[in-house]
Amino acid sequence: MTANSDIRHSNASLLSIELELPPDTVTSSYFDEKLASTYKRLRMPKGLLERLAGISERRSWGDSMTFEDGAVAAAEKAIAAAGVSKDQIGLMINASVTRDNFEPAVAVGIHDRLDLPRHVLEFDITNACLGFVNAMTVASSMIDAGAIDYALIVAGEDPSPWHRTALRILDQPTTTRDEVLAQFATLTLGSGAAAAVLGRSDRHPEGHKILGSVSRAGTEHRYLCIGGEADQGMNTDAAGLLKHGLTLVAEAWEEAHEQGWDWNSMDSYVTHQISNSHTNAIIEAVGIDEKKIPMTFPYWGNVAAAALPMTLAKEAVEYSKGDRILCMGVGSGLNTALMEIIW
Numbered sequence: 001m002t003a004n005s006d007i008r009h010s011n012a013s014l015l016s017i018e019l020e021l022p023p024d025t026v027t028s029s030y031f032d033e034k035l036a037s038t039y040k041r042l043r044m045p046k047g048l049l050e051r052l053a054g055i056s057e058r059r060s061w062g063d064s065m066t067f068e069d070g071a072v073a074a075a076e077k078a079i080a081a082a083g084v085s086k087d088q089i090g091l092m093i094n095a096s097v098t099r100d101n102f103e104p105a106v107a108v109g110i111h112d113r114l115d116l117p118r119h120v121l122e123f124d125i126t127n128a129c130l131g132f133v134n135a136m137t138v139a140s141s142m143i144d145a146g147a148i149d150y151a152l153i154v155a156g157e158d159p160s161p162w163h164r165t166a167l168r169i170l171d172q173p174t175t176t177r178d179e180v181l182a183q184f185a186t187l188t189l190g191s192g193a194a195a196a197v198l199g200r201s202d203r204h205p206e207g208h209k210i211l212g213s214v215s216r217a218g219t220e221h222r223y224l225c226i227g228g229e230a231d232q233g234m235n236t237d238a239a240g241l242l243k244h245g246l247t248l249v250a251e252a253w254e255e256a257h258e259q260g261w262d263w264n265s266m267d268s269y270v271t272h273q274i275s276n277s278h279t280n281a282i283i284e285a286v287g288i289d290e291k292k293i294p295m296t297f298p299y300w301g302n303v304a305a306a307a308l309p310m311t312l313a314k315e316a317v318e319y320s321k322g323d324r325i326l327c328m329g330v331g332s333g334l335n336t337a338l339m340e341i342i343w
Helices: 028-034 036-042 048-053 067-082 106-113 131-144 160-170 177-188 238-258 276-286 304-318
Strands: 005-008 012-020 024-027 057-060 089-094 121-124 150-157 192-200 208-217 225-227 234-236 268-271 324-331 335-342
Touching (some): 012 131, 012 304, 028 036, 036 177, 067 106, 067 150, 067 192, 089 106, 089 131, 131 150, 131 208, 150 304, 160 177, 208 238, 238 276, 238 324, 268 304, 304 324
Parallel strands (some): 089 121, 089 150
Antiparallel strands (some): 012 192, 012 208, 225 234, 324 335
């Protein structure tokens, strides 16, 4: 038995990938101002987010939009770009981390807002920042099986409630350095949305063939990042997450090559967007050419499950037919997934 999950696809293609950017910008200096007294008392320098993570700003939906609005807007764009009708869609998956309630699924509201037909199967897949890639694997497998012809995948993220909780926790006279570090990752998060339409390759030679994906679990590290309800916030062992996450990626990469994949000379490596240190560690761990990694975290932050597809959507206009794209992500849990797409 191999250590990786290895799923190959025969008839699934990416037909469109779109993003929706929130209207407001939240700078890292804004958080510095909010935490000025805490930093001063703890003798910690301002500008930690920008210097250590490389994030100068991130987007926010503000008061004018919600993450669901963003997901719906991205979905409408993706459906139009794919040139399919809503009646043709057989599956809709919401892959976001963000949710306003435990029940019903976020997919229910998006299905209703899009006025999708009753035959469209809809549900959520949640797996931290890997949800979108996992959803693409599920949808591609259903297309291969002949169960559906088209699938719509969406993700809309809004970490602003966690931002408010983190600021409340850190703006206390008893706040410690360890608490600042535990909340650091929360303040790197940003808002945004993405959507994709997948379809049958034999009907869409113009599509981008999804060859398959490899995934690997390291669930013994499940306590390194825990996100609770809005008033509980998110606590992260950033150093542990980086160390064990990169080990997991390197192991998955090595095993994948033993299983017959060859990802050493891809045209683009679209990684989950986290920080400078994470990107540099990925480069060192598997020997990727830095010039082939598009980076959006400096101005979008870490947009959870929407980060990777948003980056892919942004870069898509630069790709040429035949380009080999590797989508790479690590999610709290820990889990990693790598998916190859031929443009």
